[in-house]
Amino acid sequence: MTTSEHRTIDQRLARYRRFSLLDTPPVASGRLTRMVGLTLEAVGLRASVGQQCRVVLPHGASLDAEVVGFAEDKTFLMPIQKFDGLQPGALVVPVDNSKGLVMGKECLGRIINGLGVPLDGKGPLKGDTSIGLNAESINPLHRHPIDQPLDVGIRAINGLLTVGKGQRIGLFAGSGVGKSVLLGMMTKYTVADVVVVGLIGERGREVKEFIDHILGPEGLKRAVVVAAPADEAPLMRLRAAQLATRVAEYFRDQGSSVLLLMDSLTRYGQAQREISLAIGEPPATKGYPPSVFARIPELVERAGNAAQGGGSITAFYTVLTEGDDLQDPIADSARAILDGHVVLSRQLAEEGIYPAIDIEASISRVMPSVVSDGHLKGALQFKQLLARYRQNKDLIAIGAYNPGSDPVTDRAIERYPHLVQFVSQGIQQKAPLVESVSILQNLLTAGQEAGAKAKGQEPPRAPPKKPPGAR
Ligand SMILES: Nc1ncnc2c1ncn2[C@@H]1O[C@H](COP(=O)(O)OP(=O)(O)OP(=O)(O)O)[C@@H](O)[C@H]1O
């Protein structure tokens, strides 16, 4: 090699020497080569999974997308927003999203989307901290056990399915059975410092309705709402659920008692399904790829109690049981991971009994550790009476049950209207925990007195007509 050739190589290399002075490696941008459905394919991009990128569109517009997978030299991205105007060859540049989201007490009362962008027109978020999308997970051995009851303001839940602080519960129901209304009531009536609401993949109309009518200005004051309605890109819906959880974690880490309400976990799972199928993951259970069943526990496990002395996240996740099928794969996997489930019954809703909680099918796994023995006994008695009435309801309805033949059934028949009354609660009605427990106990003692009186009476009374709401 001649001296002059050496010089030119040296000169050429000199152009790149400045890169060694950079704190961060140079950004390798890519080009868009393909788009199928929602999936974008880029080549030349060096970005890891989860990295946010910007696709530069003509006329200065841009689209934010996230890396969701790769295959050899191709990188798969999914748009975070709705988009149009994509072109082949468009530049794809990784962007720095390590700054996180501004967060603080000032964020209470705000409504944001999955990226943390305010939707309420009240200007940028204010706060003294910045949070990323992922928090450090809590060592399960350090978590404070669930040993305190939480007053959620719903009589049937407070009395019969008592929730513990830090518990994670599923609200299982078909469509239109009253999930959103029940969540809204809990948002208003639960005794908690902060309420975080994730409205994921539901109707856009409902977001406004929920905020204006159900939450109201008073409820909103101590709440943060993260909304990603059904028409948002699946990645935005996924992010909104994660962000709502992250915001709840932030307030928990400040020592607050947080109520996290997620409507719905099913839409979260479906968003993950859309993404996984689009990048080629094979479906396994009823059209759901395996990654869906990994994502749900990942999200749910983030709720719960912090270490001793810290705050707590009590979480309610609505789970849509399509066609009222409780064996739906998302419902199945959610039930296995959650600490209890409240099932809403279409039959009760059709009979006008709201909230339409199917007491027999519902369970709070932590109830025995958060209530007194007397309360637990009362709840069991209530369930037994209800079950006894239900077993005999056909006989009772046609007058074939012979009063006096079984004292428990007699008592169930006599108490049934009171049992239904106990479970029913209007939207504007609040039922504190202490009050709910005392009503429950009075209801059962009165039942015993009435039962004893009925025993002394000869001949036994004629069977009552089927009361409204008999199942
Ligand atoms: N406590 C209640 N008292 C009176 N009516 C109620 C009550 N709860 C629910 N409803 C009635 O049930 C309807 C449906 O409730 P809601 O919108 O909460 O159902 P959903 O299960 O969230 O439906 P979707 O699956 O479509 O989101 C309400 O519009 C209301 O009329």
Ligand SMILES: [Mg+2]
């Ligand atoms: Mg709803």
